[in-house]
Amino acid sequence: KEKAEITKEQQAFMKVIVDSYNRHQIPQDVTKKLLQEQYSAEENFILLTEMATSQVQVLVEFTKNIPGFLSLDHEDQIALLKGSAVEAMFLRSAQVLSTKMPNGHTEVLEERIRNSGISEEFMTPMFNFYKSIGKLHMVQEEQALLTAVTILTPDRPFVKDHPAVERLQEPMLEVLRKLCALHHPREPQYFARLLGRLTELRTLNHYHTEMLTSWRMNDQKFTPLLCEIWDVQ
Numbered sequence: 018k019e020k021a022e023i024t025k026e027q028q029a030f031m032k033v034i035v036d037s038y039n040r041h042q043i044p045q046d047v048t049k050k051l052l053q054e055q056y057s058a059e060e061n062f063i064l065l066t067e068m069a070t071s072q073v074q075v076l077v078e079f080t081k082n083i084p085g086f087l088s089l090d091h092e093d094q095i096a097l098l099k100g101s102a103v104e105a106m107f108l109r110s111a112q113v114l115s116t117k118m119p120n121g122h123t124e125v126l127e128e129r130i131r132n133s134g135i136s137e138e139f140m141t142p143m144f145n146f147y148k149s150i151g152k153l154h155m156v157q158e159e160q161a162l163l164t165a166v167t168i169l170t171p172d173r174p175f176v177k178d179h180p181a182v183e184r185l186q187e188p189m190l191e192v193l194r195k196l197c198a199l200h201h202p203r204e205p206q207y208f209a210r211l212l213g214r215l216t217e218l219r220t221l222n223h224y225h226t227e228m229l230t231s232w233r234m235n236d237q238k239f240t241p242l243l244c245e246i247w248d249v250q
């Protein structure tokens with residue numbers, strides 16, 4: 018019994034992460050803009066670089082509030098952020114698309130994204146991921162913790178002190194496991210399915226540089242921060 022209960026300190030721990038997650042989220046203005054009209058490939062690319070740049074900035078703020086993160090080796094902190102920023106963006110995009118919207122809005126949004134300038138070949142893997150996230154009907158706490166678990170992935174490139182990152186990720190996974198049992202009592206495999214999405218997320222990582230360089234326009238411009246994070250230019 019006690020195994021399933023979320024303890025007082027786990028509640029406090031979770032509250033820090035969920036509050037920080039909610040505070041550091043891009044307002045849904047990207048959906049408002051996309052629902053307004055179909056932009057050109059150039060305009061969409063600029064919107065993407067703006068969204069992605071500000072999302073990295075909020076991701077850094079969110080990560081700084083993860084208990085213990087700032088006591089990690091500084092180079093490992095950078096390696097974790099660099100290694101997870103693209104995944105965090107796709108995870109955030111998936112969560113945005115799976116947000117309950119008025120009738121027909123999600124379909125319009127999907128259409129706008131399909132015609133945004135992304136090469137056809139990336140649509141399927143990207144929307145498959147978005148659909149699989151949508152089907153999970155994650156509650157906010159699960160979204161926040163899943164993002165934190167993604168950031169604290171020990172086996173990112175250039176991370177030196179794996180065990181230190183594992184020590185931070187483990188309590189997150191434990192709270193996430195209990196949350197899943199609490200919010201999805203009739204789906205004992207829910208937690209496992211949730212973690213399985215992180216594997217799918219990594220495959221999107223492979224595509225992301227090509228997705229950007231093959232955007233239906235020539236000479237794409239990136240912000241310095243995105244050049245850092247996106248391995249482009």
Ligand SMILES: O=C(Nc1ccccc1F)[C@H](C1CCCCC1)n1c(-c2ccc(Cl)cc2)nc2cc(F)c(F)cc21
Pocket residue numbers: 043047048051061062064065068069072106107109110111113114115126129130133135225228229
């Ligand atoms: O803004 C974006 N994502 C995003 C980034 C940071 C925080 C929040 C975000 F939603 C882009 C837009 C940009 C403008 C053109 C259309 C796609 N975006 C993607 C996306 C992201 C990256 C690549 Cl390489 C290809 C598509 N998938 C989306 C799904 C959605 F439901 C959504 F609302 C926007 C989405």
